[in-house]
Amino acid sequence: MTRLRPIIRYLTALMCLGAAFLLLARSGLPDRIDLSQDAKASSAALEIGSPAPPFELMNTLGQAVALEGIEGVPTVINFWATWCAPCRQEMRDLQQLQGSRPDSVRVLAINMGEAADLVADWRSELGLSYDLLLDPALSVSERYLVRGLPTTYLLDSAGQIRKVYYGPVTYKQLDGDIQRLAQRA
Template sequence: MRSLVGLVLVGVIALAILSMKTQWEDNIGKTGELIPAAHAKAAPNFTLPEMATGRMVDLQTEARKQPIVFSFWATWCGPCREELPKLQTLSEKYRGRVQFYGVNSDDSLPDAKKFLAKNNLTFPMLLDDQHAAHNGYGVESIPMLFVIDTSGKVRAITEGYSVEASERLPKVLDALLAEK
């Protein structure tokens, strides 16, 4: 009887984990492609402090102004270290049309700031030390990048880093900006 109860408990936990993974599953299969607006899901909101200034950034408020690209990252993450310079370049190219953010939940503020300065990363970085955004988006691996449109919907998702996905991002952003 105990083994049956234990087995049921393991099953319930497994289902809970699988249901968390499926939050973006329909769209991750199309990694890096623009999700049609009719199929896009609402982006979970978060409000986090910007590392450099402490200014609170509310995702939905910022998204109403212009599309947003944000990526979850950490200093110890090799693929993140490859992706961040590409995002820096794109943040400069799309300045005034698309807002870029990094979201870090794994590093202390001093360590993250030191890393950003050393790597000349100047687009805004948000500190998610309570893992609110990380959990809200069901992030299980990093880097994980999201593109949010001005109606507050997730329009593209990239899990992990690849050169191909990095090269697709400007095409996604151009298509999204052309929708207006």
């Protein structure tokens, strides 16, 4: 009987695995993902050197902020959330950047789907002076193909994407990249 136990366990595991595959096969999941034309166009628009997709969002003060109205200086667009641990330090670095270059860079931090009062409290707690924008429907986040937080885009003064940072970015990195942009102009 003891020699049969391993065989019985093996057969039981094999039957469970077969049942799982059968359920998966009948679940109606597609064999592959087919990108829609919108997604293809959106991903093509996010190449380095291409214009950043336009948007208009409300900030925590209830004012509309549009990307189109801020050409002329480099712009940092940061996607974040309050539950994102690396975002907290990154926001301090973004504040340092905005404070050190108040007239020569614009920082826009786009919150992904959280309540306005929570975002406003976060702004007060961290003492942030740059715009915190609200993306409640995640439409701008989708247009910018954000898949993880934080994600940051650096735009030149003409509104073209020059760099994308996946994960936390520091003051030193951004400041250096903005200096390099200024040297090219």
